[in-house]
Amino acid sequence: MSSPEPEAIRAVPVRHWGRWVSALVVSLLAAWLVQAAVNSHFIDFHVVRRFITKPIILKGLRNTLILSVAAQGTGIVLGVIFAVMRLAKNPVMKVVSAFYIWFFRGTPVLVQLFFWFNGVPSVFKHLTIAVPFTHITLYSTPMVKFMTPFTAAFLGLSLNEGAYMAEIVRAGILSVDEGQIDAAQALGMRSMMTMRRIVLPQAMRVIIPPTGNEFISMLKTSSLASAITYAELLRVAGDIYSTNLEPVPLLVVASIWYLVLTSVASVGQYYLERRFARGRARALPETPFQRIRRNLARAPRL
Amino acid sequence: MTAMVKAEHVRKRFGRLEVLRGISLEVQPGEVMVIIGPSGGGKSTFLRCVNHLEKIDGGRLWVDGELVGYRQDAALLHELREREVARKRSEIGMVFQRFNLFPHMCALENVIEAPVRVKKIRHDEAVRRARVMLERVGLADKAGAYPAQLSGGQQQRVAIARALAMDPKLMLFDEPTSALDPELVGDVLGAMQQLAQDGMTMIVVTHEMGFAREVGDRLVFMDGGVIVEEGAPRDVLAGAREDRTRAFLSKVL
Numbered sequence: 001m002s003s004p005e006p007e008a009i010r011a012v013p014v015r016h017w018g019r020w021v022s023a024l025v026v027s028l029l030a031a032w033l034v035q036a037a038v039n040s041h042f043i044d045f046h047v048v049r050r051f052i053t054k055p056i057i058l059k060g061l062r063n064t065l066i067l068s069v070a071a072q073g074t075g076i077v078l079g080v081i082f083a084v085m086r087l088a089k090n091p092v093m094k095v096v097s098a099f100y101i102w103f104f105r106g107t108p109v110l111v112q113l114f115f116w117f118n119g120v121p122s123v124f125k126h127l128t129i130a131v132p133f134t135h136i137t138l139y140s141t142p143m144v145k146f147m148t149p150f151t152a153a154f155l156g157l158s159l160n161e162g163a164y165m166a167e168i169v170r171a172g173i174l175s176v177d178e179g180q181i182d183a184a185q186a187l188g189m190r191s192m193m194t195m196r197r198i199v200l201p202q203a204m205r206v207i208i209p210p211t212g213n214e215f216i217s218m219l220k221t222s223s224l225a226s227a228i229t230y231a232e233l234l235r236v237a238g239d240i241y242s243t244n245l246e247p248v249p250l251l252v253v254a255s256i257w258y259l260v261l262t263s264v265a266s267v268g269q270y271y272l273e274r275r276f277a278r279g280r281a282r283a284l285p286e287t288p289f290q291r292i293r294r295n296l297a298r299a300p301r302l
Numbered sequence: 303m304t305a306m307v308k309a310e311h312v313r314k315r316f317g318r319l320e321v322l323r324g325i326s327l328e329v330q331p332g333e334v335m336v337i338i339g340p341s342g343g344g345k346s347t348f349l350r351c352v353n354h355l356e357k358i359d360g361g362r363l364w365v366d367g368e369l370v371g372y373r374q375d376a377a378l379l380h381e382l383r384e385r386e387v388a389r390k391r392s393e394i395g396m397v398f399q400r401f402n403l404f405p406h407m408c409a410l411e412n413v414i415e416a417p418v419r420v421k422k423i424r425h426d427e428a429v430r431r432a433r434v435m436l437e438r439v440g441l442a443d444k445a446g447a448y449p450a451q452l453s454g455g456q457q458q459r460v461a462i463a464r465a466l467a468m469d470p471k472l473m474l475f476d477e478p479t480s481a482l483d484p485e486l487v488g489d490v491l492g493a494m495q496q497l498a499q500d501g502m503t504m505i506v507v508t509h510e511m512g513f514a515r516e517v518g519d520r521l522v523f524m525d526g527g528v529i530v531e532e533g534a535p536r537d538v539l540a541g542a543r544e545d546r547t548r549a550f551l552s553k554v555l
Contacts, residue, residue, distance in 0.1 A: 183402035183461075186353055187416035187468060188392025190384050197419060201406045276406075 047249035060236030071157035079165020153225035172203030212269030313360030395465030455486030
């Protein structure tokens with residue numbers, strides 16, 4: 001018995017009225033907010049435009065970037081060191097690393113900044129490098145001269161970051177299959193080389209996404225350094241509006257620059273992740289540009 | 303002639319579990335020894351002891367006349383430093399059940415990694431030799447492929463090439479075909495057979511009885527941490543003396 005080919009289904013699609021209504025409501029609310037902000041002259045865009053590229057603001061921007069990159073870079077190095085210590089067989093290493101992570105993760109970073117900037121110079125009047133157990137002094141300087149706002153902010157932020165990075169790196173190292181270590185050792189590689197050539201490159205895949213988040217977070221956390229007078233973005237903006245009494249436009253200027261920094265960092269993070277996905281997936285994931293192009297080619301649907 | 307591998311009453315325990323309970327055997331240069339037996343019988347552990355990936359708790363183990371992991375000084379045993387252990391390991395090739403290729407490196411990079419980093423061979427020379435090794439296992443055209451782009455059988459053959467690139471005097475195979483789809487087993491066994499014909503000394507832990515019969519010079523049946531029976535593969539496979547061997551063979555043959 002032969003049956004005729006069944007007809008292709010041609011049905012009326014379900015209408016998602018709820019989606020249309022909610023999209024409309026949210027769009028109206030957003031439009032109303034924007035209109036209110038513009039009409040109230042809450043933000044004086046002339047002032048924003050005047051200050052956004054002022055040399056003093058750009059200098060603050062530069063300082064924010066320098067501090068963030070330096071603190072994040074040092075934090076990563078510290079993180080790798082303390083993660084390896086935490087995973088070492090030596091119990092002293094383990095305990096020291098665990099204590100470091102416990103202490104620096106457990107206290108507010110703002111307190112740590114004050115501690116370095118105000119606390120340390122009040123107790124130690126001089127910074128002295130000397131040969132232990134002798135009276136030979138190699139280098140000595142007044143602590144207040146050494147502990148500049150930048151030094152204090154750099155120390156505070158990088159030591160704090162190191163504690164977070166240590167946990168991230170440790171998770172990455174533990175994610176690498178033990179068979180990889182077996183294979184490297186069986187080829188005659190020693191543990192340092194195994195770590196450097198085999199384990200860490202693979203751990204990177206797990207380490208990079210949270211590290212990108214950490215850096216984005218660091219770009220913003222660096223604004224705490226304004227509290228210890230370091231002339232970064234927020235501090236210079238604050239200095240300006242304390243004299244011209246226009247806090248809103250200057251805070252908007254700072255925010256715009258923070259958004260620019262974090263946006264650029266997100267894109268960088270994306271491409272780094274792609275690079276370290278090499279060899280994992282059969283095909284690399286598409287870039288945002290490729291995705292946008294593909295999405296544009298397809299009609300948007302609600 | 304010095305035995306390539308000599309074990310005397312080798313013991314190994316993990317916590318309270320004694321995995322090796324006095325293993326004694328000898329492998330002569332150029333010989334292919336096949337170890338069979340039920341899982342958990344200590345086969346893989348013994349193999350890992352031979353290149354000191356596991357530390358033995360008792361007995362003595364020699365590779366090419368030198369103690370594994372220790373230095374004998376009169377009556378005292380000294381543990382070897384990591385550098386010395388690593389140097390000895392670099393002379394022994396090992397192939398794993400799950401391949402353990404380095405996934406962040408392409409096939410060629412996998413093969414040249416140890417010659418360049420451990421043996422300090424010049425990069426171009428290492429590349430030249432790596433291509434010969436890949437050719438030998440039939441994968442000359444896959445040099446640039448990453449492990450994720452290769453089938454299991456191809457990955458395992460790259461792993462063999464990687465081990466051979468160190469010019470080892472002894473090759474250890476830890477169930478090299480157990481993780482492979484049946485149709486891919488043949489290529490890997492073929493590469494191993496070629497290696498055996500070229501005169502390589504090999505210890506092979508496997509469940510491939512056909513390989514044991516065709517390629518093995520000697521067969522060892524291990525169960526419960528001891529060697530139950532050993533002999534010429536054909537003899538053992540055709541007519542085992544021990545009940546335990548017969549019971550095992552009746553399940554796998």
